[in-house]
Amino acid sequence: MSDKSGVLLYYKDSKRKIVPCLDVVKNDLARKRLDFLRISCKNIPEFFLNQWDHVKLYSPKADPENASAILLEPEQGAFDIDNTLNELSGKEWTKFTCSWFIFNALPSDLKQEKLLNLSTEDHPATFSPTMVSDFISFFTKSGARVIDPFAGIGSTLEACKRTNRIGYAIELNKKYYDIIKQRFPEFDNNIYNHDSTKLDSLDLPLFDFSISSPPYWDILNRSTDGFKKQRTTKGLDVNYSELDADLGNIDNYDVFLDKVCAVYQKLYNFMKQGAYVVIIVKNVKKNGVMYPLAWDIAKKLSQLYVLKDEKIWIQDKVGLSPYGYPKAWAANILHHYCLVLRKE
Ligand SMILES: C[S@@+](CC[C@H](N)C(=O)[O-])C[C@H]1O[C@@H](n2cnc3c(N)ncnc32)[C@H](O)[C@@H]1O
Structure with a gap:
């Protein structure tokens, strides 16, 4: 030929x-x-x-x-x-399996949010729909059902829209819930203004995948004066809410850990057999002591799910602060753990 x-x-x-x-x-x-x-x-x-x-x-x-x-x-x-898992080529599959990745907020994602003319900037801790799309594309096929139990302003739903999956969202704060409702009329019936620790009271279907990022304990209530001042001047939120049910307002570490794990324990019954659950979380510091939040969540949930892996998300464009200088060691924590659990 x-x-x-x-x-x-x-x-x-x-x-x-x-x-x-x-x-x-x-x-x-x-x-x-x-x-x-x-x-x-x-x-x-x-x-x-x-x-x-x-x-x-x-x-x-x-x-x-x-x-x-x-x-x-x-x-x-x-x-x-x-x-049977996704629609990627072998080459794309292998690329995603690297145990770490560097990802910084994309100007195109931020621009897209602003163009919506909604108060999306209000939310103090969102993740990127582009980054989430990569996870969704790896862990599901087109048409799959994906749930985010800590939905914020709906970055996961934006990723579902881009990848042709069916998004479901649960968000406690009415203000953020309203933003999601406005942003995603196509997922209207799948968006709940609800406390995720009680998600078992919702009439939910079975899911193919879940990806979410819970509050990193009460980290926002303790954020630096610089962060608060900058956002307050612009009239933006400095925490998620004042609600008691907001997990970001729990002061006690063990109580917080139990509650956040309860969400994923309840979610287990709504996941299909073989489905993956990805939780994006960080180890955090309080009063000079590190609390291994990511590791504790992984350990606790591995009693129910199979803990398959971690994928480390690194941000390398965040400015460093001179924590501890000039007397003691204190890291700038610029990596998150994407814990990969599976219902087996
Ligand atoms: C880290 S943010 C998630 C941001 C989201 N990934 C995004 O990109 O918009 C955590 C979210 O959990 C919500 N939240 C806190 N406690 C909750 C609860 N008990 N039930 C449901 N949502 C809750 C907060 O209001 C906040 O929006």
Whole structure:
């Protein structure tokens, strides 16, 4: 076969590069295999089906009859039709499995929020929908149900919208709840103004995935004068609320730990078998002592879920403060733990 555009079979060459196979007979077999997969395989993502004329068969050893992967662009890698977890290529899958990543707030995310003309800036601790989209894309397929029990202004729902998943949100503070309702009419029936420690009283369906970031204990009530002054001057919130049910207002560490874990313990019954739950949290300091909040949550919840891993999120564009200087050690904590738990 001389014309590369008619090639339907790709394989891995001796330099481990995905390249076209020019053997006419093998390409003919590849066509038959592709026709068969299209009819018989229920696992092919929509975006492949929508441009089926451009789909190629991939077999590392150029064996079309036993090939189980397809691709659109060789640089993106191939999708294995036996992939039951997500819609990523092997290359994208492997990239995500690194146990750490660096991520700083994206100006495009912040701009998008401001364009909504809502008081989204009011919330003092949001995470990025772009970052959350990566988790959702790894842990689910299109159309999956995803819940965030500490939804804030709905960053997880924005990520669901971008990735074509069905978002559910629970948020205690009416002001933030109203923002989510306004932002996401498409998820209107899935948004609850509720105390997540009582989420079992809601009529919820079964979920494929959960990602959330709870209050980091009462850290906001203790934040530095600089943070408070800057936000107060702009008329923005310096904590989540004054509500008793707000977990960010609990002073006692053990009480806080029990309550935050109770949310995920109750969520367990609403997760599908095999579903993952990702909790983004930090170890925190109070009066010069470190409280290993991330590790304690991981340990406590591993009595119910299987603790699979941690993925460390690093922020490397945050200014350092001279904590402890010039007498004692005190770290600037610029990493978070994304705890990965699974219902098995
Ligand atoms: C770290 S913020 C989450 C921010 C969110 N990820 C976002 O990007 O907008 C934690 C949220 O938990 C909410 N919260 C605190 N206690 C709660 C409770 N008992 N039930 C539900 N939500 C609660 C707070 O109001 C706050 O919005």
